[in-house]
Amino acid sequence: MIYAEVMNQVEQLIDNGELKPGKRLPSIRSLAKRFGCSVNSIIKAYSELEKKHKIYSVSKSGYYVVERVRSGHSDSANTGFIDFLSAGPDKNAMPYRDYQHCINQAIEVYKEEMFAYSEIQGLPSLREELARHLRDLQVFTVPDRICVVSGSQQAIHLLISLPFPNGKKNICVEQPTHVSMIESIKYQQATAYGIEITDKGLDLDRLEHLFKYHEIKCFYTVTRFQNPTGCSYSNKERRKIVELAQKYDVYIIEDDYLGDLDSDKNQDPMFAYDPSGRVIYIKSFSKVMLPGLRLGLSVIPDFLRDSFLSAKFASDLHTPVLTQGALEIYLKSGMFNAHIQRMRSIYRRKAGLLQKAYQEKLPSGAAYSGSNSGFYSAIRLPSPLKARTFIEDLKKENVHVDDARKMYLPEFVQDSVIRLSVSQVEEKHIEIGVQTIARVIQEQLNRVHTVKFK
Ligand SMILES: Cc1ncc(COP(=O)(O)O)c(C=O)c1O
Structure with missing residues (x-):
């Protein structure tokens, strides 16, 4: 059997779940025996699968199936709110098992x-x-x-x-x-x-x-x-x-x-x-x-x-x-390299969705920052809105964001800037979250105008 066939067979076993994430693969020698091929064919097949980030090797131990990114855990499913506040990395994409290993x-x-x-x-x-x-x-x-x-x-x-x-x-x-x-x-x-x-x-x-x-x-x-x-x-x-x-x-x-x-x-x-x-x-x-x-x-x-x-x-x-x-x-x-590739595509997608939502949903008086990846971006609320009361109102709508006041030196403090971290928010909630932010901005602006004319 040539290495490409070995590779296909092992890949199939991984894809159909017979070889589970984090599990050690059969040793090179035992697999060569099982497939009736040379040890070199197995080494080549494993090294190709490693390049495809299907498996990884641990020196003096063997080859292991790479952990897939976990899915199905949504921010709101876990917590009941859209979490633009938490600053840690995307919990659903963390390599817990690989790292445990x-x-x-x-x-x-x-x-x-x-x-x-x-x-x-x-x-x-x-x-x-x-x-x-x-x-x-x-x-x-x-x-x-x-x-x-x-x-x-x-x-x-x-x-x-x-x-x-x-x-x-x-x-x-x-x-x-x-x-x-x-x-x-x-x-x-x-x-x-x-x-x-x-x-x-x-x-x-x-x-x-x-x-x-x-x-x-x-x-x-x-x-x-x-x-x-x-x-x-x-x-x-x-x-x-x-x-x-x-x-x-x-x-x-x-x-x-x-x-x-x-x-x-x-x-x-x-x-x-x-x-x-x-x-x-x-x-x-x-x-x-x-x-x-x-x-x-x-x-x-x-x-x-x-x-x-x-x-x-x-x-x-x-x-x-x-x-x-x-x-x-x-x-x-x-x-690590395989993990980074995944992280890049996750954050690129999320950052792209966030910027698109900002562009389409935020009212013209709000300014925003951000880029094509990373976690963070900031919104400057339209005058005269204040971050503190805005965040309280937004919380009632189950969207959490951070107040940027603590991110300034005392003489630079701005009280109308909020920070959003996209890391814990599921893709499908990004637009909804920004839409809610836009609505609360509009409601607060309306209230300001109403008070003025009383
Ligand atoms: C820009 C920046 N640098 C450094 C740190 C600290 O990171 P670490 O966990 O490596 O100490 C943070 C934490 O949020 C950060 O935002």
């Missing part, structure tokens, strides 16, 4: 390391794997510069507090930005200068002014699918920002928390324009995988290595070995 494997592989303190910087074998993975994101670096962190938030929080070689103290940050960044600034008592994200993007003249006159130590920026606006920079803007940073001796903390969702291979991270250490790259594994794992990484420049590692040591000694080991296996086996 990796954790079991990690217990086997790392049983000794798990019961002792480990390296502050992260498992060397994982860092090697991460360096390989980062190449796909146009981030070319070596394992020695990578530090595994307990969620990207840890890297952000530590970097804010550390002295940088430019001797400056102030932080520059996009407005709005995600809430944990605002909290970090508050708790580190850092002086922060905001720069607004407008309909036309970032005002680069204003950025230059801030860099030139305000002793900016670093510019914290989310370059793709920003939280909460969903906006991404063009390569031209990224390059220009890096040039300004070089000119005025400012460092850039580039938070690429959703970089995996960008299917446009021509988009470069800022890191690609200056890998010397000027741009400190951060990546999260929370938004495309399980946020509870608390896994992220930072590419640390040589000048920060010692101080960053001592800060990390003071914070939690190291990120747990078990989750690190499981991530390594997940990356090595090809499961």
